[in-house]
Amino acid sequence: MWADLKSHFEATKSRRFETLVDGERAADFSTLAGDVRFDYAKTNIDTTARDLLIKLLDDTGVAQKRDAMFSGAPINEMEGRAVLHTALRNLDGDPVVVDDKDVMPGVRNTLKSMESFADEVRSGAFKGQGGQIIDVINIGIGGSDLGPAMAVKALAPYHDGPRCHFVSNVDPADIAQTLRACDPATTLVIVASKTFTTIETMTNARTAMAWMGESVRKPGAQFAALSTAEDKTADFGIAPDLVFGFEDWVGGRYSMWGPIGLSLMIAVGPDAFRAFLQGGQAMDRHFCAAEWHENMPALLALVGIWHNQICGHATRAVLPYDNNLSRLPAYLQQLEMESNGKGVSMDGADLDLPSGPVVWGEPGTNGQHAFYQLIHQGTRVIPCEFLIAARGHEDDLHHQHQLLVANCLAQSEALMKGRDLDEARGKVADKFEGAELERQARHRVFPGNRPSVTIAYPQLTPFVFGQLIALYEHRVFVEGAVLGINSYDQWGVELGKELATALQPIVEGADASGKDGSTASLVGFLRDNGL
Numbered sequence: 149m150w151a152d153l154k155s156h157f158e159a160t161k162s163r164r165f166e167t168l169v170d171g172e173r174a175a176d177f178s179t180l181a182g183d184v185r186f187d188y189a190k191t192n193i194d195t196t197a198r199d200l201l202i203k204l205l206d207d208t209g210v211a212q213k214r215d216a217m218f219s220g221a222p223i224n225e226m227e228g229r230a231v232l233h234t235a236l237r238n239l240d241g242d243p244v245v246v247d248d249k250d251v252m253p254g255v256r257n258t259l260k261s262m263e264s265f266a267d268e269v270r271s272g273a274f275k276g277q278g279g280q281i282i283d284v285i286n287i288g289i290g291g292s293d294l295g296p297a298m299a300v301k302a303l304a305p306y307h308d309g310p311r312c313h314f315v316s317n318v319d320p321a322d323i324a325q326t327l328r329a330c331d332p333a334t335t336l337v338i339v340a341s342k343t344f345t346t347i348e349t350m351t352n353a354r355t356a357m358a359w360m361g362e363s364v365r366k367p368g369a370q371f372a373a374l375s376t377a378e379d380k381t382a383d384f385g386i387a388p389d390l391v392f393g394f395e396d397w398v399g400g401r402y403s404m405w406g407p408i409g410l411s412l413m414i415a416v417g418p419d420a421f422r423a424f425l426q427g428g429q430a431m432d433r434h435f436c437a438a439e440w441h442e443n444m445p446a447l448l449a450l451v452g453i454w455h456n457q458i459c460g461h462a463t464r465a466v467l468p469y470d471n472n473l474s475r476l477p478a479y480l481q482q483l484e485m486e487s488n489g490k491g492v493s494m495d496g497a498d499l500d501l502p503s504g505p506v507v508w509g510e511p512g513t514n515g516q517h518a519f520y521q522l523i524h525q526g527t528r529v530i531p532c533e534f535l536i537a538a539r540g541h542e543d544d545l546h547h548q549h550q551l552l553v554a555n556c557l558a559q560s561e562a563l564m565k566g567r568d569l570d571e572a573r574g575k576v577a578d579k580f581e582g583a584e585l586e587r588q589a590r591h592r593v594f595p596g597n598r599p600s601v602t603i604a605y606p607q608l609t610p611f612v613f614g615q616l617i618a619l620y621e622h623r624v625f626v627e628g629a630v631l632g633i634n635s636y637d638q639w640g641v642e643l644g645k646e647l648a649t650a651l652q653p654i655v656e657g658a659d660a661s662g663k664d665g666s667t668a669s670l671v672g673f674l675r676d677n678g679l
Contacts, residue, residue, distance in 0.1 A: 149207050150501070153200050153458050157192075161459070164597055165192040166564050181434040181444040184605045184615050188451050190564045191531075191599040192459075201450040202440045204630055210446070213629045218436065220246040220397075224636040225494060231636050232395075233402035233621070237428040237614070246397060254395075255406070262392055262410055263418040265372070269336060270309045270414060277364040278333020281310050285326060286411040287356060288340030289316040289348045290641075291400030292374070294482050296340075298475035299404055299412045302613050303424075305472070305541040306416040310336070314411075315356075318348040323355050332363035338372045340408055342394070344380035347645070353384070374407040399636055401482050402621060420610045427614025435622045445622030451601055452627055455531040456505045465523065466509035468535040469556035470608055476535070477509035480620060487624045487635040494632055503631060509533075513555050524562065524594050532600040534560055535616070537607050556602075566596015655679065 169189050177189040177198075193201070205211070217223050220230045235244045235255055243250040268274035269281050276282075286296055293316035300312045313326045337356050341349040353371075360367035368385030375381050376393040392407035404412065405425060413421040435445045455461045464484075466477040488504030510518065512534075523530050536556045540549040572592035573585060580588050603619075605612045628635030651667075654660045657675075660668040671679075 149200065149204050150457075153197070153204070153454075156197055156200060157454075157458050160192060160194065160197075163192070165190070165599075166596070168192075168194065169564070179438075179442045179444050179447060181438070181619070182430055182615060184444070184603065184612065184619070186444045186448060186601065186603055188447065188601045190560055191451060191454070191601065192597075193451065193454055197454065198441070198450070201454060202446075204453070205440055205446060205450070205626070208630045208632065210626055210629045214436065214625070217625065218244075218432075220244050220251070224397075224399075224634060226634050226637045226639075229636070230397040231399065231402075232397040233399065233405055234428075234432050236394075236398065236405035237425040237432065237618070239422070239425055239429060241429070246395075251395065251397075258392060258394070258407065262407060262413055263421075265390070265392075266309075266410065266413045266418055266421075270417065274336075276332075276334040276336065276370050277366065278331065280334065281336045282334040283313060283330040284310045284336045284338060284411055284414055285313045285315060285330065285356065286338045286340060287315045287323075287349055287352045288374075288408070289346060290482065290486075291403050292316075292340035292342075292346075292349065292408055294475070294479045295401065295404030296409055296411045298473075298479040299409065299424075299613070299617075300415050301475050302472045302608065303412070303416050303420065303610055305608075306420045306610060309415045309417060312411050312415045315352050316348070318351055320355075323352045327356065327359050332360040332367075332370075335360070336370055336372065336414075338374060338411055339381075339384075339386075340374040342374075342376055342396075342400070344373065344375045344377040344384070347649075357385070372410070374410060401486060404617075416610065423610035424614040427609075427611035427616075428618040429614075430611070431615045431618035431622065435618075445619055446626050448601070448619065448623045449626035449630070451531075452505070452623065453630060455599060457501045457631075459529070460502075461505070461529050461531050462502065463506040463508065463528075463530050465519075465530050465532045466507060466535075467512050467515060467532055467559075468509075469512040469552055470535055470537055470540075471511050472608055473535060474511045477507065480509075481507045483620060484624055486638050486641070488628050488631070488633060489640060490633040492633070494634055499631065499633070501631065503633065504627065512559070513552065516555065516559065520559070523598070529598055532560070532563060532598075534600060534602045536602065536604050538604070539607050541607070560600040560602055562594065562596075563598040563600050564596060566594040566598075567592065569593050 174189045178185060178187040213223065217231050218234060220232055222228050223231050230246050232244060235251055238244060238252060243252055272280040293314055297314040315323050315326050339349065339353045357367050360370060371386045372390040373381040373386045374392050378388065378391055381391045392410060394403065394406045398406060405428060409421065435443060440446050466480055468476050484504050484507045490503050492498055523532065534556050536553055569589060572589040575592055576585065576588045624635055654663065654671055660671045
């Protein structure tokens with residue numbers, strides 16, 4: 149099947165896919181999930197390519213793997229774990245059984261505990277030692293930071309609770325600058341670490357505890373923990389009723405649907421958080437029920453596979469024309485690159501295809517004045533994913549939102565159409581002539597024929613936001629299932645951690661002679677300059 153896809157690509161790669169895009173194609177090469185529309189008409193995928201890609205899903209057993217995931221089977225084979233972040237948003241669904249036990253009562257009890265605590269913080273029933281909580285600091289890293297930090301920004305129009313801050317970097321500037329903006333007496337600190345051993349998180353947590361201890365009598369009373377290590381949270385001074393645990397079948401980068409989303413719930417309230425969960429559940433149901441040719445997560449994944457594994461485009465730009473989604477590209481970097489950045493398949497054999505792409509991006513229109521130059525006229529093709537809402541939250545500035553929409557749609561059109569040399573000559577014919585006209589015109593040529601997809605939705609509500617995040621999660625699952633890799637482990641983060649632990653004594657003054665010459669030399673330079 150891979151050979152058939154590559155053969156079809158070779159046979160069609162030189163055509164201008166602009167010629168394919170008519171009204172009929174626009175309807176055929178788009179799909180709906182609720183109110184979210186996915187348009188992939190501005191690609192070189194035709195019906196033959198789509199049929200071959202869908203056959204790839206069948207040949208690799210994606211439907212069976214999907215059903216196994218939702219049923220609680222241990223599809224994370226390398227760690228012997230189920231993958232059940234979907235259970236966290238299974239608000240009114242069937243039981244989910246892991247090791248002969250229905251996990252849903254526990255999920256719902258945890259959600260209720262979170263809601264009760266969030267209500268207490270928001271209402272002032274839970275107070276700091278100086279009065280009502282004004283600031284919440286979430287200390288985590290990776291999935292314990294990127295998800296909730298992105299989500300709190302995304303749902304900013306719905307904030308009616310305390311201010312939320314996020315600390316992740318072990319660089320002391322991160323924690324110091326955040327603490328300076330808060331009053332210890334009216335601050336709640338949430339420490340997010342499943343094992344309560346993550347070195348960056350615990351280093352920052354100890355700094356925050358010391359900071360609070362300088363001003364309040366019982367600093368531990370203003371700490372909550374998102375962790376399963378109750379012995380360690382107790383040793384840290386956090387009361388058991390302020391510890392919210394989650395199971396090992398919830399991976400970090402998929403975890404903001406549960407306790408890791410506590411900061412989001414405090415910011416927007418339990419009702420909005422439940423709407424977020426309901427949006428995710430709606431996408432789950434679409435993913436499980438829709439036929440492949442209408443299945444949004446599957447089609448989004450297949451477009452990615454076409455561009456990366458078949459066409460050889462190594463990167464993907466995520467371009468939300470929604471400033472509240474400004475952290476989405478960073479979130480998707482982890483979701484995609486930590487999940488599918490693998491070099492071996494499930495059986496340990498080397499992959500014979502490229503794995504996940506490099507994912508990057510920034511919100512529009514800022515990016516238009518930065519890297520779009522390379523996207524439009526550079527020598528490498530970069531598939532783009534645009535996200536746009538029909539309306540924003542600033543009703544009195546709707547005309548400005550219309551300008552935003554015009555920019556978004558214009559960019560995808562420009563990437564597809566481009567501008568040929570004759571058009572470019574016409575642009576400057578009144579200013580130049582002869583060889584200089586030719587030279588100037590060539591600089592104004594846009595090759596076009598560059599693919600993009602667009603995800604459009606009515607407005608970025610909590611429900612729609614849940615749909616979008618679940619959409620991308622399932623896209624990652626489908627890509628991994630097709631490639632035959634485990635999307636739910638992340639051994640690639642381990643080696644650097646191990647070496648950092650070994651290097652810390654050397655950085656602090658121990659003998660560096662056992663290290664390689666480059667590392668030893670760098671340690672020496674840094675020591676000479678104040679380390």
